[in-house]
Amino acid sequence: QAALPNTEKGTVKTICYIEVNNENILNTGEYTMENSGKPFFDIVNVFAANIRLNEEGKPYVYCNPQVTFVLENADKLIRPLQQKGIKVHLTILGDHTPAGMRSLGDEAAKDFAKELKSYVDIYGFDGISFDDEWSNYDLVAGYPGLVTPSQEQYSRLIYECRQIMPDKQFGVYWCKQENGGASINYPLGEVEGKDVNDLLDYTVYGNYNLWDKLGHIDEGKQCPYAINLTEGGNPNSIFLNQIKDSWGYFALYNLQISKNSETIINQVGETLYGEKVNWTGQIYGRTDFTSSETTTRINYKYYLGEWKVTTGGSFSWNNVSWNQFGKVMNFIIKIEEKVENESYYIYGIQPYDQILEKYPLVMNYNKETAKISIPIPQIIHEPNEEDPLLWQMSYATLGNSNTANTWKKAETVTNINGAFYNGRLYLEVNATARMQTLIPFCSNDKGNTWLYLHTNFTDQHPKFDFTLARN
Structure with a gap:
């Protein structure tokens, strides 16, 4: 690829998670800064592929038909965003099986890292985002290659990915457990002398509209506050200003063409970058490769x-x-x-x-x-x-x-x-x-x-x- 445009607008990078079951990732490219013309979003996460176990009990990447559609049309969906300077990552999510980011043994983590590298190489992703939710860790016993879940094993997976993909980006989405319990779905510790803080590029706290941080990760690599665009309402201006002053990332979840998100996005842009955000008024349906002017968006x-x-x-x-x-x-x-x-x-x-x-x-x-x-x-x-x-x-x-x-x-x-x-x-x-x-x-x-x-x-x-x- 030719040299990509620089999206840097300040010290904060903005991430968007797109539910590709319903939405098109191309819609993120329709938001640009009013003065510089740079993309508003720095990273777009394709949400989500899954980690599953095959018949031999080995972990593999499962892609539903909607994720598969994105992969099969990478040149029409992923590449146009990258040509604007936007990084595109693939999110990996648990899927009600014993396989998960915390249950892979050392060899299984190495094998799964190779599996992820094949997706990165074939489809041209800029990185991988991990979301350790919905894995059934109660069932790991009896599966060769799986171990008792631990946050340290999560770090092992990140380490193995970094070993074979040193030039790619790796992020972690963490939140309270599905049962409402305290957060443990993020990596901890050192692997082969490498601290997980050095292995990661970013973390996102995913209990929307709330604030929390990780003590072992640099502030410049963290998003301690994120918003769900479907919930509406004004962003917390105090939290946004704190991110602008001290933190490295801000995340928005579930951009939808049926929702009027321009006001929220503009508030974020003005606070984080001191600049308004323009929306082109063009939309892409889930399987569209060309845009059209919206007739349903309330504007x-x-x-x-x-x-x-x-x-x-x-x-x-x-x-x-x-x-x-x-x-x-x-x-x-x-x-x-x-x-x-x-x-x-x-x-x-x-x-x-x-x-x-x-x-x-x-x-x-x-x-x-x-x-x-x-x-x-x-x-x-x-x-x-x-x-x-x-x-x-x-x-x-x-x-x-x-x-x-x-x-x-x-x-x-x-x-x-x-x-x-x-x-x-x-x-x-x-x-x-x-x-x-x-x-x-x-x-x-x-x-x-x-x-x-x-x-x-x-x-x-x-x-x-x-x-x-x-x-």
């Missing part, structure tokens, strides 16, 4: 287009009183770009779709949260020569008849907020506004007096919530 572009609206109910006059629990309304609204990544125009909310066609509502987009909001009340038209009236869309509360003078204009400023549940978008208002409806008011004296025009109070008026599904 600014997601909201554009037509939506089928179902209201939470309606207000309608029944010739005697207002029915506050009227039938639901169904109509189509259209969302168009106003200012990219900042705001939209909204058309079509009934019964004022004709007015909104001329004076659309404005909806705001929050880049940090990827949520939307419609400020209410809202001026939708300032007076001009064509139309000297001032128009405002506001809330109005029910009166005791269907005439304008019994309706009350809500003066308090509130928002209709957008949130997603079960794959559908809900536009919700606060509790005090749920028994209100949108009404357009106009004024011919600069807002000193608000008038009802083009409003037929006997029409059916929408009551919130709105539920939106793709048209």
Whole structure:
């Protein structure tokens, strides 16, 4: 290979674990630093191949169909990341057999290291990451080559790997035991005069959003705090700053194309490297070799287009009183770009779709949260020569008849907020506004007096919530 680009952005290296059963490792290459253009991720771990025993009782690498797909397409999946300077490692995970990183005897460790080297050589990995979970160490008795599990034997495996792959990287992922017990799934001690600290390149503490460290490993080789991207929430800024000041690695787990991770990744980038992180907006499905622009990721572009609206109910006059629990309304609204990544125009909310066609509502987009909001009340038209009236869309509360003078204009400023549940978008208002409806008011004296025009109070008026599904 030609000389690879340098991803160094500071003293900290960033690791990403990709669940290849569901995701494509190429997605990690779509995040770059805003100023330098360097990749945000330094190391990508293919998660995960397994350690198993064959019929002769010897350990070997087992790859499920999804991991096999990555290996068989290394030139299309692994090599493009490496050409950007990103190191790609293969993670080895226990698999409910007696074989594990702590149970291999000296000869078995040597044999398994050779097995790992064949994968590194054939598929061009830059290193191996070990995750000592899910091995059934209670069953080691009776298997030749296996010994009583110990952290020292874990070190022996790392030593044998280092002996035959001196130029590769080796990492360890450790955490509490599956039963919640104290962590013992990391290597300890010396092997042939070599301390495990000298044999390893990095360790990752994998109880996400918590902090812990290993006393026998240099801080520059440790990630004492990692996050699971599927859990959402803001990273712990105190922990991130501590890593920036003293530690060598930070890890993120389970980058998914269906999740909006840009905000979290950007927070990490700004804290660790003092620089924003750009995402290209391109995604790769699990078996894709070429990217496409996402249509499902919840971002600014997601909201554009037509939506089928179902209201939470309606207000309608029944010739005697207002029915506050009227039938639901169904109509189509259209969302168009106003200012990219900042705001939209909204058309079509009934019964004022004709007015909104001329004076659309404005909806705001929050880049940090990827949520939307419609400020209410809202001026939708300032007076001009064509139309000297001032128009405002506001809330109005029910009166005791269907005439304008019994309706009350809500003066308090509130928002209709957008949130997603079960794959559908809900536009919700606060509790005090749920028994209100949108009404357009106009004024011919600069807002000193608000008038009802083009409003037929006997029409059916929408009551919130709105539920939106793709048209």
